[in-house]
Amino acid sequence: MSRDRAAEIAATGVTVDVGEATTRYLLYGLLPSWFVPGLADWVMHRRTRIEDTAGTKESLIHSLMMAEVGVPIALTLRYEVNPLMLSVQLGGAAVHEATALWDVRTAVRSEREVRPVEQHIHSFLESLPFGALAALMCLHADQVKSLVRGGRGDPDAWRLVPRRPPLSRGYLAGIAAAIGTCVLLPYGEELLRCVRTGLRKKPGGNQKSVEEKGR
Numbered sequence: 001m002s003r004d005r006a007a008e009i010a011a012t013g014v015t016v017d018v019g020e021a022t023t024r025y026l027l028y029g030l031l032p033s034w035f036v037p038g039l040a041d042w043v044m045h046r047r048t049r050i051e052d053t054a055g056t057k058e059s060l061i062h063s064l065m066m067a068e069v070g071v072p073i074a075l076t077l078r079y080e081v082n083p084l085m086l087s088v089q090l091g092g093a094a095v096h097e098a099t100a101l102w103d104v105r106t107a108v109r110s111e112r113e114v115r116p117v118e119q120h121i122h123s124f125l126e127s128l129p130f131g132a133l134a135a136l137m138c139l140h141a142d143q144v145k146s147l148v149r150g151g152r153g154d155p156d157a158w159r160l161v162p163r164r165p166p167l168s169r170g171y172l173a174g175i176a177a178a179i180g181t182c183v184l185l186p187y188g189e190e191l192l193r194c195v196r197t198g199l200r201k202k203p204g205g206n207q208k209s210v211e212e213k214g215r
Helices: 003-012 018-033 035-047 055-078 083-109 116-139 141-148 169-201 207-214
Strands: none
Touching: 018 035, 018 116, 018 169, 035 055, 035 116, 035 169, 055 083, 055 169, 083 116, 083 141, 116 141
8 A cells, every 4th residue: 555545544534443343254254154155065965965875974974063163153152252262162173174074085985976166165164264263363362372371360261251242132143043044954954864865775664665555
């Protein structure tokens, strides 16, 4: 930016609170956009007929991955960031990455085709948690330092402290609705579909229907 332009902005008296802008980006940008690749991934699983290939095992891994990310997010929306919360977030991100590797290995070893588009979707699902965590750690550098020191001198370092001020009920309700619509419903449907198909494939699974047809 040129000096003249910088001087012009300074003369207007308009300043940007970087912390507030980053927080808004996390709450109203990154978090809601997270649902898009998640829903797209479910579409890819459906197109490649996960129920007939990797089946229930891979679908359960997907549920595990959502829990590994969902629990830290839910806690962060309700409680202040401190060494305890950072430990939960860092642990969740690390475990999620390991589970993602297990997920891809399971899919590749099955008959399900993991297409390039799905692999690209996975890149978003893996990078978004690290992007969110990096921004959060920048916002709370003091708590990162406290974590490195083991929370010494901070009586609230290892306890859940409610957010002050709390997020609005409207925002929390909107996020809950998005989770239900874009995560719980589609992936619940996927798991149910895999379980049903798995039961039909078991020996004798179609015996009842065969007997009924012969009557």
